Amino acid sequence: MTDHPPSRLVALIQACHPGPTAVVTLVISAMALAAGRSLAGAVAMGLAGLAGQLSVGWSNDAHDAAGDIRANRLDKPTVRGELTSAHLWSCALITLTMCVPLSFMAAGLRGGFAHLIAVASAWAYNFYFKTTLLSWLPYAISFGLIPAFVTYGLTPSHPPAMWLSIAAALMGVGAHFANALPDLESDASIDAGGAALALGRRRTSVVAVGLLLMAIAILIAHVNLGSAISIAVVSISVLVIAAALRSRNDKILFTVAMGLALMAVVLLVISSTSLSQ
Numbered sequence: 001m002t003d004h005p006p007s008r009l010v011a012l013i014q015a016c017h018p019g020p021t022a023v024v025t026l027v028i029s030a031m032a033l034a035a036g037r038s039l040a041g042a043v044a045m046g047l048a049g050l051a052g053q054l055s056v057g058w059s060n061d062a063h064d065a066a067g068d069i070r071a072n073r074l075d076k077p078t079v080r081g082e083l084t085s086a087h088l089w090s091c092a093l094i095t096l097t098m099c100v101p102l103s104f105m106a107a108g109l110r111g112g113f114a115h116l117i118a119v120a121s122a123w124a125y126n127f128y129f130k131t132t133l134l135s136w137l138p139y140a141i142s143f144g145l146i147p148a149f150v151t152y153g154l155t156p157s158h159p160p161a162m163w164l165s166i167a168a169a170l171m172g173v174g175a176h177f178a179n180a181l182p183d184l185e186s187d188a189s190i191d192a193g194g195a196a197l198a199l200g201r202r203r204t205s206v207v208a209v210g211l212l213l214m215a216i217a218i219l220i221a222h223v224n225l226g227s228a229i230s231i232a233v234v235s236i237s238v239l240v241i242a243a244a245l246r247s248r249n250d251k252i253l254f255t256v257a258m259g260l261a262l263m264a265v266v267l268l269v270i271s272s273t274s275l276s277q
Helices: 005-015 018-035 039-063 065-070 085-127 137-144 146-151 162-189 195-199 201-222 227-247 250-270
Strands: none
Touching: 005 039, 018 039, 018 146, 018 250, 039 065, 039 085, 039 146, 065 085, 085 137, 085 146, 137 146, 137 162, 146 162, 162 195, 162 201, 162 250, 195 201, 201 227, 201 250, 227 250
């Protein structure tokens, strides 16, 4: 394994699942702004979210290191010999420890607990649910709790709007199925697949697309954007998803899912919709 610091840093970034980590961090920060938090408050929430996501990503690769080696997943730094699972476990535990005070500092007692439950759910996915038919459940819980993390962090604290929590949960589960598509073959080779492997590639694609469109539809039905903008958003979403499916590139569909999540929070920021009940 190389000891060159820049190479080690690049490997750590790759092992944290940088795309989802960045998107979830941005979603939390932007949603905090949409809910009325100051820039400093939104940054604090983003830092808590980043710590949680880093712990989740690194623990995922640390836990899966042996299976990734058997499946010859050369996209993983542990397989290429650039990192060891022990190193990743250390990083995961450090960031998880940091996540606890950061969550309470950013969102108070209720909001902090909501975020920690979301992070715990993601860790449960890594340790158990990933290879079961309930692999989608931690995504529903973790993404569904993001609005609670944000709104309970307000002064005074409020529960999130139910429609927002449902839309976030649907978006998370849709992203899970989209994310599972590129790894179906490697998961099958080591008997490590979850609900996506049981459904098969075609049905997994249909489920992922259906859930993402449902999330966008719920969002559009509740935000104050006007009919013209709403129709445009739905049309663009459908066209982009259709293009991703026609490309037959599984990674593109997951990228589209992440893009739709970012678009959703942008719509929340520019609208005057209340995120609280």
